[in-house]
Amino acid sequence: MATGHDDHHHGPAKGITRWLYTTNHKDIGSMYLWFSFAMFLLGGTFALVIRAELFQPGLQFVDPNFFNQMTTMHGLVMVFGAVMPAFVGLANWMIPLMIGAPDMALPRMNNWSFWILPFAFALLASTLFMEAGAPNFGWTFYAPLSTTYAPSTVTFFIFAIHIMGASSIMGAINIIATIQNLRAPGMTYMKMPLFVWTWLITAYLLIAVMPVLAGVVTMMLFDIHFGTSFFNAAGGGDPVLFQHVFWFFGHPEVYIMILPAFGVISEIVPTFSRKKLFGYDSMVYATSSIAFLSFIVWAHHMFTTGMPLAGELFFMYATMLIAVPTGVKVFNWVTTMFKGSITFETPMLFAIAFVVLFTCGGFTGLMLSIAPADFQYHDTYFVVAHFHYVLVPGAVFSIMAAVYYWLPKWTGNMYDENLGRLHFWLSFIGINILFFPQHFLGLAGMPRRIPDYALQFADFNMISSIGAFIFGFSQLLFLFIVIKTVKGGKKATAEVWEGSHGLEWTVPSPAPYHTFSTPPVVK
Amino acid sequence: MLPTIKKTVNKLWSRAALAVLATMLPVLGLAAGMNMPEGVTEISRATHQLHMTIVWICVAIGVVVYGVLIFSLIKYRKSKGAVPATFHHSTKAEIIWTAIPFLILIGMAIPATKVLTQVYDASESELDILITGYQWRWQYRYLTEEGEEVAFFSNLSTPDEQIYNQVEKGENYLLEVDEPLVIPTNTKVRFLLTSADVIHSWWIPEFALKKDAIPGFINESWVKVEQPGVYRGQCTELCGQLHGFMPVVVNAVEPAEFEAWFAEKQAAAAAIAEMANQDWTLEQLVAEGQTVYTTFCVACHQANGQGLPPAFPALTGSPITTGPIEEHINIVLNGRPGTAMAAYGGLLNPVQLAAVITFERNALGNSVGDMVTPVEILQIQQAAE
Numbered sequence: 001m002a003t004g005h006d007d008h009h010h011g012p013a014k015g016i017t018r019w020l021y022t023t024n025h026k027d028i029g030s031m032y033l034w035f036s037f038a039m040f041l042l043g044g045t046f047a048l049v050i051r052a053e054l055f056q057p058g059l060q061f062v063d064p065n066f067f068n069q070m071t072t073m074h075g076l077v078m079v080f081g082a083v084m085p086a087f088v089g090l091a092n093w094m095i096p097l098m099i100g101a102p103d104m105a106l107p108r109m110n111n112w113s114f115w116i117l118p119f120a121f122a123l124l125a126s127t128l129f130m131e132a133g134a135p136n137f138g139w140t141f142y143a144p145l146s147t148t149y150a151p152s153t154v155t156f157f158i159f160a161i162h163i164m165g166a167s168s169i170m171g172a173i174n175i176i177a178t179i180q181n182l183r184a185p186g187m188t189y190m191k192m193p194l195f196v197w198t199w200l201i202t203a204y205l206l207i208a209v210m211p212v213l214a215g216v217v218t219m220m221l222f223d224i225h226f227g228t229s230f231f232n233a234a235g236g237g238d239p240v241l242f243q244h245v246f247w248f249f250g251h252p253e254v255y256i257m258i259l260p261a262f263g264v265i266s267e268i269v270p271t272f273s274r275k276k277l278f279g280y281d282s283m284v285y286a287t288s289s290i291a292f293l294s295f296i297v298w299a300h301h302m303f304t305t306g307m308p309l310a311g312e313l314f315f316m317y318a319t320m321l322i323a324v325p326t327g328v329k330v331f332n333w334v335t336t337m338f339k340g341s342i343t344f345e346t347p348m349l350f351a352i353a354f355v356v357l358f359t360c361g362g363f364t365g366l367m368l369s370i371a372p373a374d375f376q377y378h379d380t381y382f383v384v385a386h387f388h389y390v391l392v393p394g395a396v397f398s399i400m401a402a403v404y405y406w407l408p409k410w411t412g413n414m415y416d417e418n419l420g421r422l423h424f425w426l427s428f429i430g431i432n433i434l435f436f437p438q439h440f441l442g443l444a445g446m447p448r449r450i451p452d453y454a455l456q457f458a459d460f461n462m463i464s465s466i467g468a469f470i471f472g473f474s475q476l477l478f479l480f481i482v483i484k485t486v487k488g489g490k491k492a493t494a495e496v497w498e499g500s501h502g503l504e505w506t507v508p509s510p511a512p513y514h515t516f517s518t519p520p521v522v523k
Numbered sequence: 524m525l526p527t528i529k530k531t532v533n534k535l536w537s538r539a540a541l542a543v544l545a546t547m548l549p550v551l552g553l554a555a556g557m558n559m560p561e562g563v564t565e566i567s568r569a570t571h572q573l574h575m576t577i578v579w580i581c582v583a584i585g586v587v588v589y590g591v592l593i594f595s596l597i598k599y600r601k602s603k604g605a606v607p608a609t610f611h612h613s614t615k616a617e618i619i620w621t622a623i624p625f626l627i628l629i630g631m632a633i634p635a636t637k638v639l640t641q642v643y644d645a646s647e648s649e650l651d652i653l654i655t656g657y658q659w660r661w662q663y664r665y666l667t668e669e670g671e672e673v674a675f676f677s678n679l680s681t682p683d684e685q686i687y688n689q690v691e692k693g694e695n696y697l698l699e700v701d702e703p704l705v706i707p708t709n710t711k712v713r714f715l716l717t718s719a720d721v722i723h724s725w726w727i728p729e730f731a732l733k734k735d736a737i738p739g740f741i742n743e744s745w746v747k748v749e750q751p752g753v754y755r756g757q758c759t760e761l762c763g764q765l766h767g768f769m770p771v772v773v774n775a776v777e778p779a780e781f782e783a784w785f786a787e788k789q790a791a792a793a794a795i796a797e798m799a800n801q802d803w804t805l806e807q808l809v810a811e812g813q814t815v816y817t818t819f820c821v822a823c824h825q826a827n828g829q830g831l832p833p834a835f836p837a838l839t840g841s842p843i844t845t846g847p848i849e850e851h852i853n854i855v856l857n858g859r860p861g862t863a864m865a866a867y868g869g870l871l872n873p874v875q876l877a878a879v880i881t882f883e884r885n886a887l888g889n890s891v892g893d894m895v896t897p898v899e900i901l902q903i904q905q906a907a908e
Contacts, residue, residue: 057696058688065764131833138761144738145721145763149658149863151834233739234860239722240737274601276611304724305735306716306742309643313636320628324621331620334588337595339608352596359588363581370631372566372638373574375733376559379724379759440557445728447759450767452686454698460557 011513020115023107024513025092028114030410032089033403035117037479039081040396042125044472046074051434051468054461059452067451068136069128075139076157079257080164081121083391086399087260088113088171091199094406095175097504097511098193100184100520105177113170120163127153138449140250143231143242147223154224158217165210172206175199184503186522190284193502194277197284198263201291205252205259208295213249216242240305247298255294258390259287261358261398262329265351267502268405269333272348273340274499279332286325286332293322303374312371319369323362330359345497346420350401353393353428361389364439379449382442388435393428400427400478407482408496412510413489419481426474433467560728563750563775567731569638577631584627645745648713650706656716656723656736656758658863659765659822662870663704665785666715671792673785676870677702678818679768686768698755701818703772707781708748716742719865724760725771735760748775763863765822799873799897805881808894812882815875820883823863828887834863839888848884848893852903855880868904873897 012018012027022028049070053061062070092110096103104110127134132151135141146154179200183192192200219242222228229235231242262283270277277283299307299315307315333355342348364386368374377383400423408414437460442448446457453461492509503522507515561571599605651666657676664674677700684690686697693699706712716725718736726733727746734744748754756771776784817826823835830837838844843851855876858866867876877897884891 057692059686060688064767068761068764068766136764142722142761145761149721149763233737237739239739273599273607275607276609278611279613279617280611282617304733305737306740309640312639312643316635316639317632320632323628324624327624328617328621330588331616334592334595335616336611337599338591339605339610340595340599341601341605341607342596342599343601352592355592356589359585363585366581367574367577370573370577370635372570372635372642372731373559373577375642376570376574376728376731378733443559444557445560445756447726447757447767449761450757452697452767455692455694455696 021111023103023111025096025104025107025110026410026511026513028104028110029089029091029093031114032085032092035114036082036084036086036089036399039077039085039121041475041479043074043077043082044475046070046077048468048472050074051465053451054453055465056462057453057455057458062451064451065133065136068138068449069134071449072135072138072141073124073128076124076135077121078391079139079253080161081117083257083395083399084168085117087199087202087257087395088168088175090195090260090264090399090402090406091171091175093410094504095178095196095199096182097409097507097515098196098502099179099182099187100503100516100522101178101182102514102516102519104174105181106174109170110174113167113174116163117167120160120167123156123163124160127156130156140246141220142246143220143223143239144233147220147231150224155221158221161217162214165214168206169210172203172210175203176207179203184516184519184522190281191522193263194266194280194283194287195260195263198259198266198287201287202256202259205256205291205294209249209252209256212245213253216245216249219245240302243302243305244299247301248295250301251298252291252294254387254390255290257395258358259291261354261395262287264398264402264405265333265354268347268351268401269336269355271405271497271499271501272345272351273337273342275336275340276501277332278335278338279328282328283332286328289325290322293318293325297322300369300371300374303371304378316369316371320366323366323369326362330355330362343498345404346415346417346424347401347405349421349424349428350397350404353424354397354401357389357393357397357431361386361391361394364389377442379447380442381438381446381448384448385435385438385442388438392435393431397427403482405497406504407485408492409504409507409509409511411486411489412492412508413485413487414492414496415481415485415489419477419484423474423477423481426477427471430467430471430474434464434471435467437461437463437467562729562731563748563752563754564730564732564746565749566638566642566746567729569641570731573631573635573638576634580627580631642744645713645743647711648745649710650712651715652704652706652712653715653717654704654725654736656718656720656725656762656769657865657870658720658763659758659769661704661723661725661758661769661771662719671789671796673788673792675702675788676818677704677772679765679770681768695755697768698757698770698772700770700772703753703774705774705776705781705784706746706748707778708751708775710778710781711745711747713743713745716744719870720863721762722760723758723762723769725756726759727754727756727771727773729754729756730773733759748773751775751777795872795874799901801897803874803877803894803896805885805892805894808878808881808896809885811874812878812880813886815871815879816882816886819867819871820879828883828889838883844883844887844889845891848880848891848895851880851884852895852900856900856903856907873900873904876900 053067130153132153135157137146137150179196219230223230223232229237231237231239266277297319300319368377404420441457441460446453494508495505559571559574561568653664653666655662661677680699680701681697685692716734716736718738723736724733725736730746732744732746734742752775754773758769824830824838828839843854856868858864874897877895877900881894
């Protein structure tokens with residue numbers, strides 16, 4: 001076997017086994033990204049069913065039970081299938097390249113954490129074709145609606161969540177192991193790119209709370225099948241306990257979806273402002289503060305459950321505090337652009353839109369923290385507008401920005417700038433038509449998760465639905481642009497962008513299958 | 524090439540500025556009347572005040588932050604020859620923009636705490652009402668010490684023809700009920716909220732009152748309505764299939780009018796107790812049972828009795844509705860634990876129970892021919908106690 005020695009330098013294997021057996025962080029990153037995009041389209045389709053039904057008052061297309069299945073599946077697929085795996089995909093691709101590592105620290109586990117995901121979602125989506133129908137109790141699956149009163153398919157949902165959780169925990173362990181052990185010589189913690197920093201903190205959040213989610217669905221499983229009464233009041237259980245456990249997972253979870261976005265924006269804004277990120281240290285401290293606060297604010301989702309006054313006050317004050325470090329981040333981004341030399345390539349457009357619209361979501365978040373006012377906002381479209389503002393023009397825009405930003409590095413080709421800008425403007429306009437009117441629907445009294453509504457809500461719902469279809473179909477353009485770039489285009493240089501900074505821009509474009517086999521030295 | 528890019532960028536600019544401005548205008552929606560109502564209680568006005576204060580604080584911060592952002596995007600463009608500065612750090616700036624928001628938050632927290640403390644003070648109420656959420660209706664029970672107990676269900680009264688777009692929708696589409704909750708004005712009314720099945724949430728925007736109704740818990744809240752009127756809201760916690768179809772309607776009337784209404788309700792309750800002792804024929808019970816079935820059973824078992832298997836079994840030809848009547852009575856009175864079938868023994872009066880059971884055995888395609896009288900139901904219930 002004279003050729004055996006060359007095995008370390010070969011490229012990818014051929015055919016399907018390349019993807020099945022791969023331990024290469026770039027391959028796995030790509031699979032995560034494609035998978036999350038497929039889930040984005042699936043979850044988006046569910047959303048369009050919802051918006052089609054809500055286009056006019058009255059029941060037109062679906063029955064109320066199927067409508068509930070759509071809201072539930074939309075939330076689950078978008079949170080666990082689209083946003084989280086997309087960020088893990090970006091982490092896989094970029095963290096080794098950014099810290100000068102040859103690969104992720106635990107490559108085989110990396111393969112496994114990806115490959116169990118399609119099975120989890122197949123399990124979840126298969127319930128749509130079952131007689132009892134898909135889960136219909138909302139993505140927050142409050143007991144006892146999700147236990148005693150759930151369709152029998154809830155068991156599939158529980159096991160799907162378990163698999164997703166296992167995938168996330170393994171992914172998080174891998175990211176922590178990689179960042180803490182495989183940094184290039186000279187790259188101290190306070191020299192790490194912010195995307196790496198935010199992901200390190202996110203990974204710790206994941207390890208802290210995914211087991212809590214696994215715990216709560218296991219308690220449900222026992223209530224449903226093994227006669228326990230954790231959440232069943234008739235058996236001495238406590239339905240509110242469910243909410244405490246769920247939101248102890250759920251609140252850090254929302255930061256899991258936004259902290260890596262902060263990292264992406266903190267990479268892109270300096271590049272296209274041709275100026276160093278303002279306040280690097282304070283960005284790290286702000287991210288850490290947000291992560292810490294995320295553990296002590298969970299019950300702000302439960303202001304109407306009848307907590308004692310002292311509890312309400314504690315969670316109100318703690319929640320208000322989040323505005324401080326979040327504000328610091330926004331001020332830093334704006335100050336980075338101040339006195340820069342700005343250009344408006346597609347990643348920058350998405351990043352600017354992120355800063356503007358995420359801040360809108362931050363404002364409504366601040367409003368929601370005021371407990372007495374929250375009594376009016378809670379479970380209305382105001383909340384729907386709030387969390388979609390932080391998740392769509394927040395997390396999702398940052399993912400799109402990241403894809404445009406690093407696509408030339410991944411493929412070696414430049415994307416079509418005109419099409420990219422068109423995609424941005426369609427998305428930007430669509431998203432605001434879609435979600436801005438929902439603030440007013442909520443304030444005027446429209447509850448969330450209803451398939452039909454009173455007549456005073458008709459106009460704004462129609463506007464919102466039009467925006468949904470504009471935004472939804474614009475994403476096919478995104479798919480087209482990405483495929484077009486993968487297939488060819490203007491060749492990208494190693495630096496790609498004039499203002500680029502960081503180790504990932506020191507390797508050629510496309511990045512070779514193996515990079516940094518010899519670690520670079522960071523001064 | 525370069526001038527075209529320049530032109531595109533310029534065009535993008537004006538568009539961006541416009542779009543940002545558009546999203547910055549909460550005024551737009553407010554002008555359309557789509558805002559939180561001021562409402563008709565001291566609490567609701569205080570809540571509205573908090574809401575508007577925080578809105579304007581956000582707008583003010585937005586003007587500053589977006590102002591600097593837009594200024595930078597216009598002034599410091601590379602196409603305008605901007606040369607990047609090299610500063611990247613200022614402890615002074617970081618301290619300032621940590622401290623100022625913190626002070627603003629303290630300024631917000633003080634009034635919010637005041638209002639919240641007031642909301643939580645349900646003491647010294649003049650009238651207590653127990654509100655129980657059911658899939659998918661509200662039950663109101665007046666907790667009075669004297670006279671006959673007054674309790675009733677409040678069901679959506681919008682006809683299916685409107686929901687399914689066969690006829691024109693009425694003014695209060697989906698926000699109307701067969702029997703609203705009636706409360707006196709200028710009286711401190713305390714609500715105790717619970718649920719018989721899943722979690723519901725009782726909300727009237729005009730009262731700024733939203734509280735969850737949770738099985739196994741009794742939550743409390745209160746209201747003192749200043750103006751007579753009909754106030755409408757909805758269930759706001761996802762509670763299953765018909766979550767969107769369980770409105771909350773409150774009719775606030777002058778105290779004198781309330782007293783008269785309440786006396787009438789007590790008399791009606793006494794009359795129902797009397798009715799249970801009447802002689803009933805099978806035909807009378809079936810006729811009465813049709814109404815009960817339509818109100819309480821159709822959501823699951825459907826108008827034709829076919830149900831929605833497997834969750835909601837058919838009643839037509841079922842072994843329960845065509846088998847021994849004792850088992851049929853047992854299930855209707857005590858429910859089926861672990862399923863959506865509730866125990867109706869405590870929800871319906873003996874006349875309604877006897878009627879609906881007799882109806883199910885002699886309609887919906889069944890014709891067993893037997894019946895149960897209200898008196899028999901009463902005897903079974905007393906024996907169980």
